[in-house]
Amino acid sequence: MTDRLADLAGALLAAARRAGAEAADAIAVEGSATGIDVRAGRLEQAERSEGIEIGLRVLIGHRQACVSASDSSAEILRELAERAVAMARAAPEDPSVGLAAPDQLARAWDLAALELADPAPEPAAATLEDAALRAEAAALAVAGVTRVSAASASHAQRRIHLAATNGFTGGYARSTRSLSVVAIAGDGLAMERDWAAESRVFAPDLPAPEEIGRLAGERAVARLGARKPKTGAVPVLFDERVAGGLIGHLLAAINGSAIANGTSWLRDALGREVLPKGLDLREDPHRPRISGSRPFDGEGLPTRPRDIVRDGILQGWTLDLGTGRRLGLPSTGNAVRGVGSPPSPSVSNVALTQGPKSRDALIAEMGSGLLVTGLIGSAINPTTGDYSRGASGFWIENGEIAHPVNECTLAGNLREMLLRITPANDARAHLSHVVPSLLVEGLTVAGE
Known part of the structure; x- marks a missing residue:
């Protein structure tokens, strides 16, 4: 009790x-x-x-x-x-x-x-x-x-x-x-x-x-017969199952701990464009029946909705009392803590603005490219935002799924990638992080 x-x-x-x-x-x-x-x-x-x-x-x-x-x-x-x-x-x-x-x-x-x-x-x-x-x-x-x-x-x-x-x-x-x-x-x-x-x-x-x-x-079954794609710079559509990871990298980069330590690739981005114009990233810790909701934070401060990104512009960092004091800013009510550790900042529920088109519509417009449904490994440089991950999914040809692919690597820079995203409208509303499939133009795919 x-x-x-x-x-x-x-x-x-x-x-x-x-x-x-x-x-x-x-x-x-x-x-x-x-x-x-x-x-x-x-x-x-x-x-x-x-x-x-x-x-x-x-x-x-x-x-x-x-x-x-x-x-x-x-x-x-x-x-x-x-x-x-x-x-x-x-x-x-x-x-x-x-x-x-x-x-x-x-x-x-x-x-x-x-x-x-x-x-x-x-x-x-x-x-x-x-x-x-x-x-x-x-x-x-x-x-x-x-x-x-x-x-x-x-x-x-x-x-x-x-x-x-x-x-x-x-x-x-x-x-x-x-x-x-x-x-x-x-x-x-x-x-x-x-x-x-x-x-x-x-x-x-x-x-x-x-x-x-x-x-x-x-x-x-859909993955049977997978093979390596050809190497090149192509449009890459991150399926809704994995697209939240891209936004997760942004959230990690605006965490107060990374900002206070000067180790974030977004350390100079406050008030600047980090997503395309028209896109918002909003935190709401009060959504009912959602796993990330909470009535107060790990330091007893009230939680409240806030705009992390508004119209593509970064509005603020994610702070607890300690990182806020180090930066001369108030806490955003984002402290979390475990039984054996002091408070640290972390987001609760976030939602990215969805686009007007379905995932299938974006596939049809891609021409040739890669639909990513799985990611493995990670080589993310937290200071520069350089991005490299193993991927699997499906090759898109003439706007249709042609065949499954595996054993390829995606490479780019997160700051540039996030400025080129086009969201679909397929985000699942019950998740704590509501992020739709995201199309990124001109990402390097290394295969055969």
Whole structure:
């Protein structure tokens, strides 16, 4: 129960005070998870985990230390607080360290409106097993699928409570229901694999297992006969499944930690064009039934919607209190923290402006080029934005899919690539990062 976690977080703060901390914040997390894997029509593995974790950050002046444990006994709380205070006294000074001022704190939020946790009873292991078996059977029913390497169903629920000596106290619960299938088509050196997976906060929102399994099977079969494409500079369409990675690179580059350290390829881009004119990238941490939503951040500050990019122009960085102090800016309410680490900045839910055309329409307009459905490896230079990744997908000829491709490499520079994107209109609204398929003109493809 959240009240139990609130009591535990309060006890941690009291222990920190007694140990000599000038200020402190504490986090208590309780969760459980059940995972089922099936193979060849049989249960292969069942896992169940549950437990409680606690974390304490203590501050002495501008020094801080973080400690964590999975035991909540009174003796452990005392030892944890004493250890944290001793560590803080030996830590180097950091002028950016400190709790939020009381007038900065979130004071009210509407958990019911966010719908972060499914109130239905936790599913039985047999229910999860049945879903995984049905998904596997659907994949195997697709002509050309030779086997399913993995079919998994899981359920997890988590409760969290955060409290601090500045007066903040608050908690909430989350739940997740997931199903995934990895299908294999062909045999030997001609073998190809692909996958399908879905995850929702509320179990009834999850697609039918048969739909997920069928999609995994069809994707695997479509990859049979893949070969290397020719080397050259061509239009590249990043499928919706992988397009979010491009926007993820932008989000990493505007993270306050990278900006404060001077290690971002966008460190000089504030107020400048980073996406084509007409495109917005908006963060909204209050979308109901979305996994990234949150009522307050990891430092107890209120969360709120904001424009990250408006009409192609970068509006601001992603900041917590510490990176904001280093840059002379206020926090954007984007702090996250784990039980054993101090706060750091991170985005919640983001959505990119969608275009007027479908993915198929963009394919028809490409002429010759590459549709990327899978990416492997990564060689991204965080300072320059130079981009290089292994890719697989389909070759486009005369505006139509001609054949599958693999064993090729994409190369370019993220700053230039993002300025040349054309979005489709196929983004899935239930995701935390709502990003459609993205067409990038003139990207280098290295194949044969």
